[in-house]
Amino acid sequence: MLRVVSQRVGFHPPLHSPVRSVYGRSRIGTREIVGHGPNGCATYRDSAIDPFPAVRFKENTKDICALREKERGDWRMLCCEEKKALYRASFCQTFAEFQHPTGSWKFCVGVALICLSFAFWMSMFQHHFVTEPLPLSFSKESQMAQLRRMLELRVNPIDGLSSKWDYDNDRWK
Structure with missing residues (x-):
């Protein structure tokens, strides 16, 4: 055949x-x-x-x-x-x-720690050399001044920020 x-x-x-x-x-x-x-x-x-x-x-x-x-x-x-x-x-x-443990977990943990340290140093590099510093409006003084200005302008007087302010006593209700 x-x-x-x-x-x-x-x-x-x-x-x-x-x-x-x-x-x-x-x-x-x-x-x-x-x-x-x-x-x-x-x-x-x-x-x-x-x-x-x-x-x-x-x-x-x-x-x-x-x-x-x-x-x-x-x-x-x-x-x-x-x-x-x-x-x-x-x-x-x-x-x-x-079934005896081989100890390969040590290698895995070592690689994970190396990756974590690399990520940490990259974030430090980015924080110091790449990103710009925060603007002045992020400081506590600027935020308090902005809140005071919003209260003086009576922003959201019915159910917002100004509704929780006592204008007679100059404090929060």
Whole structure:
């Protein structure tokens, strides 16, 4: 069938032929697929949420195959080192190893503090060299004089500022 398809006009055979028929199999080598994996992909990942990866961590060697044959028998016959070797063939890290804090929060806090200090110094630069000083009308004396002038002109006498001023006693009601 491949010969017939390749003789069609305009057909170009792929530059690389798939090594294995299972999707992603060429990426995992000779490692054994032992589960479904996330979204059906044959990948390895240490995770507490999904503790059983789809493939074993190491490829099968003669030593590991011999241990797997011995594993099918009585587990009391395996020594502690052999059990650890079997575990390390299937998993890269233990739960304690991959859940151990890495200290990457220190880098994040350091970057955040550097950014904050940069923003502080930029605001100081802008305050001293970019923006102009406030006009005189922002001083307390100018504001009090403007308020007194508004009261003398009786601005908003019904429900505004002048309605709250007692003109006979010269104070607020």
